[in-house]
Amino acid sequence: MREIPAEEITAAVARLAVEACCDLPKEMVAALEKAKAGEPSPVGRDILGQLLENAEIARREQAPICQDTGLAVVFADIGQDVHITGGDFEEAVNKGIHQGYVDGFLRKSSVEEPLFERRNTKDNTPAIIHTRIVPGDRIRLRLAPKGAGSENKSVLKMLVPADGIEGVRKVILDAIKTAGPNSCPPMVVGVGLGGNMELACLCAKRAAARDIGTRNPDARYAAFEDELLTLINKTGIGPQGLGGETTAVAVHVEWAPTHIASLPVAVNINCHAARHGEAVL
């Protein structure tokens, strides 16, 4: 049994929150540069240039890439041989979110209750925490701040097996066309297939938070990712929806075993500020 003090979790989360919001992952910067080189639309190239300049300013000034510093989504893989001391896990994570967002000058975008008062919690807590118990004696924390412009364009459709790959393609393309400029293209598109209602959504979220350049380990799904990216870039939506061939820079598919009667499809779109940070304790 390895002991990890709760305060180490808090410190890691606070650091990841600021890093993720201010430092665009280098893979995303490279993807934007590549897109700019190949984009035929002059307006599109101009916008991609502004996004690269923005990322550069954000990194230099340690200023948030986007003012929507999101709800804090935390993926935590906790080794079963870890014993957390001096506090409980979720409280430690939320203390880290509080520190990161308050001390790091990030925006507080969380309201404590959705329907009646919608009172801002003033420190961006609570985080949305997805915990897995895994073998080993380490904790892997992946923090992915998620803005609402793209999140609001998420889609879940419970298809049936007869709808097949054609049905899946249509759900995804319809989601992208509906999202258009609202989700701040160029996008990173996360697709979750299979499972049930909530697992399909979680697969889509994990897919959207994957590193740019990673591919599904199953060759059939990797080929489907490539095909979807080509299709999405034929919609003409382009950077910021003002036209062009760079509507998405990546499509990531994650899947799970499902029911004999179901083919759930979830789409979770990430904007070009596809932010995340990771730490292993």
Added chain:
Amino acid sequence: MAEARRITAPFDDATARSLRAGEKVLITGTILAARDAAHKRMVECLDRGEKLPVDLHGQVVYYVGPTPAKPGKPIGSAGPTTAGRMDAYAPRLMDEGLKGMIGKGYRKPEVVESMKKNGVPYLAAVGGAGALIAERIKKYTVLAWPDLGPEALAEMVVEDFPAIVVIDSEGCDYYEAGQKPYRKL
């Protein structure tokens, strides 16, 4: 791309009506900052027959909820938010004299109708370019409802604020015109 046209805010009627869909602009002057919660309160104010905290005639509203300013800076990151969420309130404010809107994303047909009626253009700033846009904002002053935090009604002094006209006061839509040549599906 064509050179950007330099314009000043607030807008007079002639400037507002002269902007054309697809035109790139740099705005200098004073604009308002408001998003969901401030819009709701403005419309509630009007419903009660009260005066708004600011006269809307000629004003340009930027849909934004900035991050907090670091010491020595006027504002934090300040890119546009999705304009469609303000669709429920926008026609009412245009009837009160609002002359321009800056955000990102599609607008509802009834908003476009009100824009045509009132001679109001809708412009887009680059979504997610919050750090870059912040450098063009020189001053940020909360005018009302500080309890709303990043959603408070505020005034901004801007210099060469970059935007593109996406729907003009005649209803021409550059999202449609810009996308069409590249649509292959």
